Structures are given as C-alpha cells and as structure tokens.
Amino acid sequence: MSVVKVHDKEFQPYIGATELQLRIQELAAQINKDLAGERPLFIAILNGSFCFAADLFKYLTIDAEISFIKLVSYKGTKSTGNVVTAIGLDEDLYGRTVVILEDIVDTGKTLNQFLPQLEHQQPKKLLIAALLTKPEALVYPIKIDYLGFSVPNKFLLGYGLDYDGLGRNLPEIYQLIENA
Numbered sequence: 001m002s003v004v005k006v007h008d009k010e011f012q013p014y015i016g017a018t019e020l021q022l023r024i025q026e027l028a029a030q031i032n033k034d035l036a037g038e039r040p041l042f043i044a045i046l047n048g049s050f051c052f053a054a055d056l057f058k059y060l061t062i063d064a065e066i067s068f069i070k071l072v073s074y075k076g077t078k079s080t081g082n083v084v085t086a087i088g089l090d091e092d093l094y095g096r097t098v099v100i101l102e103d104i105v106d107t108g109k110t111l112n113q114f115l116p117q118l119e120h121q122q123p124k125k126l127l128i129a130a131l132l133t134k135p136e137a138l139v140y141p142i143k144i145d146y147l148g149f150s151v152p153n154k155f156l157l158g159y160g161l162d163y164d165g166l167g168r169n170l171p172e173i174y175q176l177i178e179n180a
C-alpha cells in the first residue's frame with residue numbers, strides 16, 4: 001500500500017485489507033452468536049456501506065435478510081441538510097430484529113435523524129453495526145452495538161468511502177494527509 005492521490009488530495013494507508021476482513025469476521029462471529037434464531041433484517045445505508053455490508057453479510061452463518069436504502073434530505077426542491085426519507089425501505093419492521101449497517105458514524109447526525117423513523121415501526125430490537133466511528137467528531141449520541149474501529153477525526157477514503165465520488169473501490173482504508 002502506498003500514498004494515493006484522488007482529485008487534488010493525497011491519502012496515506014491506514015487500515016489494510018487483511019485487518020479489515022479479520023475485524024469484520026470478528027463482528028460477524030459476535031452477531032452469529034447474539035442473533036441466532038432471530039432471523040435479523042440488515043439494513044445497509046447507501047452508498048458508503050456497500051463494501052462493509054457485502055463482506056459482513058457473507059460471514060454470517062445464521063438465517064438473515066438484507067435490504068439497502070438511501071437517505072435523502074429534501075424540502076420542496078431544496079436540500080435542508082436534514083435526513084427525512086429512506087428510499088427503498090419496503091420491509092415491515094414491526095416485531096423484527098433490525099441491524100443498521102453503516103460504513104462510518106462521524107458526527108452521528110445521519111443516524112440521529114434516521115433512527116426515529118425506524119423506531120416508529122416498532123422493531124423488536126434496533127441494533128447498529130458500524131465499521132468506523134470518530135469519537136472526537138461525535139455530536140449526536142449514537143450507541144453502536146457492533147463497532148469495527150474507533151479512529152481519529154481525520155477524513156477517510158476507500159472501502160466504500162469516497163472523496164467527491166472517487167476512491168470507493170480501494171480495498172483498504174486511507175487517511176487524508178493534511179497540508180500535503
């Protein structure tokens with residue numbers, strides 16, 4: 001792994017592909033143990049979570065379902081910055097064990113605004129699995145039930161995470177080199 005340049009910025013290797021996979025296997029093993037017999041519904045929040053969701057789901061050995069949603073924030077034709085709608089959530093969550101899949105919880109705003117919509121449907125359990133979180137950046141309190149890595153408050157790239165549309169296809173995670 002070496003420094004990569006995306007658009008105008010440089011990024012250094014931060015979490016390698018093997019380390020990522022090993023940690024995701026550990027999370028899956030814990031989920032297999034905790035949720036056996038519950039037929040959980042995993043809800044992956046697009047776009048960033050697609051790599052994490054695909055890998056984690058492949059390591060599950062229990063009966064489980066998965067669905068993908070996208071969050072959009074519009075008021076009239078203008079974005080308000082507030083998460084208001086989930087596109088693609090067709091399942092009825094009532095009485096289900098639901099696990100939200102996120103690539104990263106940064107400020108916590110996305111989940112803070114979205115979780116009440118899911119709670120409204122009265123799932124039996126609403127759990128969160130996030131590959132990454134930045135404790136120093138967290139503004140909204142979010143309880144992560146299955147966490148891959150706590151990371152410093154620096155912009156990350158790769159394994160689903162983009163910089164202005166690019167870099168999602170990198171198989172490992174990179175960190176922005178500031179002032180490069």
Ligand SMILES: O=P(O)(O)OC[C@H]1O[C@H](OP(=O)(O)OP(=O)(O)O)[C@H](O)[C@@H]1O
Pocket residue numbers: 045046047048049102103104105106107108109110111161162
């Ligand atoms: O905790 P927060 O500060 O709300 O940040 C976390 C959100 O940011 C990223 O999504 P982004 O909005 O970049 O969209 P993308 O997944 O389509 O890249 C990530 O996938 C989370 O959904």
Ligand SMILES: Nc1nc2[nH]cnc2c(=O)[nH]1
Pocket residue numbers: 104106154155156157158161162163
């Ligand atoms: N690519 C990317 N997207 C994010 N969304 C919230 N935090 C981040 C981050 O560190 N990197």
